[in-house]
Amino acid sequence: MLGYNRIKEIYITMMQRTIKNSISCLGIGVHSGALVSLSLYPAPVDSGITFIRTDIKGKNNKIKANYNLVSRTRLGTTIQNNDLVEVSTIEHLMAALWGCQIDNVIVEIDASELPIMDGSSGHFVFMIECAGTKIQDKPRKYIEILKEISVQEGDSSILISPSNHFSVDAEINYNSKVISSQNFKFSDCKDAFKRELAKARTFGFKEEAEMLRKNGLAKGASLDNAVVISDDKILNADGLRYEDEFVRHKLLDLLGDFYLAGAPLKAHIKSFKPGHAINNKALHAIFAEQDSWQVIQ
Secondary structure, eight states: OOOHHHHHHHHHHHEEEEESSOEEEEEEBTTTOOEEEEEEEEOOTTOOEEEEETTOOSSOOEEEOOGGGEEEOTTSOEEEOTTOOEEBOOHHHHHHHHHTTOOOEEEEESSSBOBOTTSSSHHHHHHHHHHOEEEEEEEOOEEEEOSOEEEEETTEEEEEEEOSSOEEEEEEEOSOTTTOEEEEEEEOOTTHHHHHTTTOOOEEEHHHHHHHHHTTOOTTOOTTSSEEEETTEEOOTTOOSSTTHHHHHHHHHHHHHHGGGSSOEEEEEEEESOOHHHHHHHHHHHHHSGGGEEEEO
16 A cells, blocks of 8 residues: 555655745856846746746747747757747756746746757756645646657657657767767656756867857857866866766757657657757657647646
8 A cells, every 4th residue: 555655655656846936046048148137927827937038128028838849959959939038058057947847837938049058958947846846736747659650850869669658768979079979868757857967068179169259159058057078078176967968968959859849748758869950840840740649637
């Protein structure tokens, strides 16, 4: 017989959640280099995740977190509403919301780009935990995958298969002695995201960052918010947080991008060289055929 605590735990995981209190932070936009203010607020059941640009006046400044509104996938995921108001680099916050099982929240931001913080989801997880979680009076929705779906984008691929729980097998391969080939298997269970993925930072090569700066991008990038590689060496004084931090961060990005489905998935995902473009392409492939999925509660 299940004990009271176990029954309570099962009930909590079945219900929708928002945050208990509002909370704010300041950070730098990785591309703009500008100081950005971000605030999270509780939201009602079935409202989902909504971004609000507080610096935009006189037109629609709300953008729903939805795969159909993704407008760009280069160097991060950007969503845009019908009035061409956009918000970019949303994937690390989206991953934190997924990992903390937050279904409904309002995200206010006074710029077009989310703060990069330390380049991981760790600070956003900390914010959510400080705000607290409120259990709401309606069951969570899940998107159950009913048949195999595969997509290809260059040499990247994603295969999505039916499963009674959520798991990901991700593999990356770089022409770099520091990164080389890495694989990580992730299975969703209590605290797994926080323990295994949340602190994995974004990464890049010094030469690429210099080229981006010449083109007006990566103005806020630094060793404080990314793992930087140069000549097959890691420039960060403290090194890596995980031995395989690179593939873990790519998996973190995938979780954030896939949460734009509007609900967590019940599926197994096998991904080779995941990236924002193919992640979004996979979501479009799922919803392109009605017999590929169903919403369950």
